[in-house]
Amino acid sequence: MKNLWKNTLTLIAKRSNSIQVLSSLLAIVFGLLFGLIVMLIVNPADAFPGFFTILTGPFQAGMRSFGNMFYRATPIIFTGLSVAFAFRTGLFNIGATGQFTIGAFIAVYIGVHWGFLGPFHWAVAIFFALVGGGLWGALPGLLKAFRNVHEVVSSIMLNYVAMYLMILLVRRTVFFGDHARSLAIQDSAELPKWFLGSIFPGSSINIGIFIAILFVAVIHIVLNKTTFGYELQSVGFNKDAAKYAGMNEKRNIVLSMLIAGAIAGAGGATFFLVGGRYLHVNAVLMPQGFTGIAVALLGLSAPIGVLLAGIFYGFLELGGLFLQGFDFTSEIIDIIIAVIIYFSALSLFLQKFVASYIKKVTETDIEISEGADIK
Amino acid sequence: MDYVIEMIDITKEFPGIKANDCVNFKLKKQEIHALLGENGAGKSTLMSVLFGLYQADEGHIRVNGNDVHIRNPNDANDLNIGMVHQHFKLVHNFTVTENIILGSEDTKYGLLTYKEAREKIKELSERYKLRVNPDAKIEDISVGQQQRVEILKMLYRQAEILIFDEPTASLTPQEIEELMKILKGLTKEGKSIVLITHKLNEIREVADRCTILRKGKSISTVEVKGTTNEELAEMMVGRKVVFELEKTKAKPKETVLQVSNLTIKEKEGNKEVVRNVNFKARRGEILCIAGIEGNGQTELIYGLVGMLPIKEGSILLNDKELSTLSIRKRSLSGVSHIPEDRQRHGLVLDFTLENNLILQNYFTSKYHHRGFLKFDTIRDNAEKMIDRFDIRSSRGPVSLARSMSGGNQQKLILGREIDRNNDLLIAVQPTRGLDVGAIEFIHQQLIDQRDQGKAVLLVSLELDEVMNLSDRILVMYEGELVGELDPSKIDEKELGLYMAGSKRGEVS
Ligand SMILES: Nc1ncnc2c1ncn2[C@@H]1O[C@H](COP(=O)(O)OP(=O)(O)OP(=O)(O)O)[C@@H](O)[C@H]1O
Numbered sequence A: 001m002k003n004l005w006k007n008t009l010t011l012i013a014k015r016s017n018s019i020q021v022l023s024s025l026l027a028i029v030f031g032l033l034f035g036l037i038v039m040l041i042v043n044p045a046d047a048f049p050g051f052f053t054i055l056t057g058p059f060q061a062g063m064r065s066f067g068n069m070f071y072r073a074t075p076i077i078f079t080g081l082s083v084a085f086a087f088r089t090g091l092f093n094i095g096a097t098g099q100f101t102i103g104a105f106i107a108v109y110i111g112v113h114w115g116f117l118g119p120f121h122w123a124v125a126i127f128f129a130l131v132g133g134g135l136w137g138a139l140p141g142l143l144k145a146f147r148n149v150h151e152v153v154s155s156i157m158l159n160y161v162a163m164y165l166m167i168l169l170v171r172r173t174v175f176f177g178d179h180a181r182s183l184a185i186q187d188s189a190e191l192p193k194w195f196l197g198s199i200f201p202g203s204s205i206n207i208g209i210f211i212a213i214l215f216v217a218v219i220h221i222v223l224n225k226t227t228f229g230y231e232l233q234s235v236g237f238n239k240d241a242a243k244y245a246g247m248n249e250k251r252n253i254v255l256s257m258l259i260a261g262a263i264a265g266a267g268g269a270t271f272f273l274v275g276g277r278y279l280h281v282n283a284v285l286m287p288q289g290f291t292g293i294a295v296a297l298l299g300l301s302a303p304i305g306v307l308l309a310g311i312f313y314g315f316l317e318l319g320g321l322f323l324q325g326f327d328f329t330s331e332i333i334d335i336i337i338a339v340i341i342y343f344s345a346l347s348l349f350l351q352k353f354v355a356s357y358i359k360k361v362t363e364t365d366i367e368i369s370e371g372a373d374i375k
Numbered sequence B: 001m002d003y004v005i006e007m008i009d010i011t012k013e014f015p016g017i018k019a020n021d022c023v024n025f026k027l028k029k030q031e032i033h034a035l036l037g038e039n040g041a042g043k044s045t046l047m048s049v050l051f052g053l054y055q056a057d058e059g060h061i062r063v064n065g066n067d068v069h070i071r072n073p074n075d076a077n078d079l080n081i082g083m084v085h086q087h088f089k090l091v092h093n094f095t096v097t098e099n100i101i102l103g104s105e106d107t108k109y110g111l112l113t114y115k116e117a118r119e120k121i122k123e124l125s126e127r128y129k130l131r132v133n134p135d136a137k138i139e140d141i142s143v144g145q146q147q148r149v150e151i152l153k154m155l156y157r158q159a160e161i162l163i164f165d166e167p168t169a170s171l172t173p174q175e176i177e178e179l180m181k182i183l184k185g186l187t188k189e190g191k192s193i194v195l196i197t198h199k200l201n202e203i204r205e206v207a208d209r210c211t212i213l214r215k216g217k218s219i220s221t222v223e224v225k226g227t228t229n230e231e232l233a234e235m236m237v238g239r240k241v242v243f244e245l246e247k248t249k250a251k252p253k254e255t256v257l258q259v260s261n262l263t264i265k266e267k268e269g270n271k272e273v274v275r276n277v278n279f280k281a282r283r284g285e286i287l288c289i290a291g292i293e294g295n296g297q298t299e300l301i302y303g304l305v306g307m308l309p310i311k312e313g314s315i316l317l318n319d320k321e322l323s324t325l326s327i328r329k330r331s332l333s334g335v336s337h338i339p340e341d342r343q344r345h346g347l348v349l350d351f352t353l354e355n356n357l358i359l360q361n362y363f364t365s366k367y368h369h370r371g372f373l374k375f376d377t378i379r380d381n382a383e384k385m386i387d388r389f390d391i392r393s394s395r396g397p398v399s400l401a402r403s404m405s406g407g408n409q410q411k412l413i414l415g416r417e418i419d420r421n422n423d424l425l426i427a428v429q430p431t432r433g434l435d436v437g438a439i440e441f442i443h444q445q446l447i448d449q450r451d452q453g454k455a456v457l458l459v460s461l462e463l464d465e466v467m468n469l470s471d472r473i474l475v476m477y478e479g480e481l482v483g484e485l486d487p488s489k490i491d492e493k494e495l496g497l498y499m500a501g502s503k504r505g506e507v508s
């Protein structure tokens, strides 16, 4: 038994990414444990059944809840992918929320007014949301490249600008005064379900998840297989070397932010191109962009990792919903997610921890790559 | 006998390689003990184990006769062990003072006693003639000065056992001489020193004993007095090393590079660091720009390759004006560039060896098809280059550049730039950090390039290299070219006079 464990760990030690993956899993375990402790404090009697519900949430209610899990994961996969892509190129896109918001408005506007598009309605809405999010994301990119304004500062501010702009535009163009929200989009603008409706009967799932997976695949290929990705990552890892090698750093920064913004914008569209979902005119930032940061960290800034982490997020959120059956609020889930964020942010520390443990058991040393340095 | 440090049967393995294999190393009190070995022999690793950066897999360490466990650099600090690393670990946008006190901040009522620290640093820097401005930002000072900051940092922490990992690689001959004096002075004050260096003359000058490592094993420890340079080199490489270069007389042909009236301003500020420079580099010659560090050579090269804008003048490469072109366009017009700062400019440390090898031509059709990288070609290229330039690493093409030894990182860059086969090869300090065998090899490569009709523009601070390798020498002093010399007609002393600005001649 002990030998088996040792051999497994040795195998893990030999794979280059394994340590990071393990530390992400560890962050999740810590997050869950912390949630359990909070639940024990709040309501000891229901803590264990409640915790069990979180862990098994979707399994309890069959295919319908699996459908809902993917449905909830979809926007987060987009924002997570947006943040992760920027990370890999040395940028911190904290503005995914703003880009998401812009995408959402454009999609809703087109969804309400452009019924003449017929069967192309939803696709065109997504396309323009993508373009709008991209341009919104390019702004901090331009500011960084040509005015040396740090993208974190400018994109945080642009989050607020996007929010108020959205409120203003909703009031002017697609407002339903009685409910202080946007008008309903036309049926042709709703994302279709295709065959998913019959696999996951009764759930809200739509083809948004496929679009998300498509984006994940494309970004994975761009980053890992193309000269463009090679260049973006060179700039991200070491911009002095990139400059030495004749890469156009400014252009790359703008392109990176443009693409990151476009991904988030498309996410905003997939979230709102759904019947019964409306833009509200409250001055509240949309949370998806920030959750995206967590998912990007947890997914180790790798597209595939983001996909898995996003689905895991959907899983937790669904568990949180079921939790209301007990005497808990669904905020427990937010706490768990927050703790996971903290631990994944400390991932380098966790990696060292995992590495030293593995070393103790197997006596193999491990390289830890520090990843793109994000300044 | 009293040893301050005893490292006994130290073994340290990385995936794919035993960097230290049962190594024994003993340091006497008040001695200077040199550590000699080829690139990748395991010198830095051994000292990193002593400094607590790595844990040995086997073996143990005694300090002043007591068994100790050094788990991290803080433990090492507590045992009064200090280390100047091969690649400095400085924060670029901090000042010199901030960098030195980082991690050992003295406080008074909870406030940093920055002023006192600054005074102390100033005093230390004057006492040891290190000449650094405590208020300068690291990103604005030269590699040589950064090195001195590292030395100050250690002195500031009152270390008793000082480890120097290739401290002279980036110093000028004068500075090296001063450093050697400092080292001797330090031992008189009771400090004990480990000196890693590839320069046999330095060992001869200051070291008492020398331990030789080869491929991770300790070969032997000898008294420097009773051993010749040839014997040291042979123990280190495992074969005889030729110290004389096979070099025929240059047969310069037409001009490749013509620089006229070139003036360049410093990065920030208005000072002209290169002033009205004119010269030609011809096919079939190695032209050397000599000078004391900080006299504008760095900026001159940056200006030629496009990393720094020029204020005035023209740069003609095969009659094509480069000065208005981007870095990429200049590079494609036929300029190869081995940069001065290998980790900052030459490498993406978090990329693999094979990906670093394509840094200058990943975008050419050799390496991509419709934007998709050709991984097979990249791998083939890496294997070929590893073979040709003897680039050693733990996992071959997929080793992270970060994990490679300093000299092998340098070989990677050299190979990449030489292999591009450009008309003009700019080599700045190309053999910094290389072992004697590798230097011999690289010098031969540069001569071969010359003989194949390339123009080689060499910038070097090392007089030996300048004298032995170049066919023509231009001396740079305070931003101007102050002399054109023929290495066969002058001696090092005269060259030194030009470099110090006390003699001037004509430049054609
Ligand atoms: N962190 C690491 N991970 C994997 N391999 C490593 C690591 N550090 C060093 N190595 C490998 O161990 C060997 C010894 O490296 P080391 O840096 O000690 O050499 P060195 O003697 O200092 O060489 P140089 O003169 O070039 O600086 C090299 O082959 C190197 O690739």
Ligand SMILES: [Mg+2]
Binding pocket: B043, B044, B045, B086, B165, B405, B406, B407
């Ligand atoms: Mg070394």
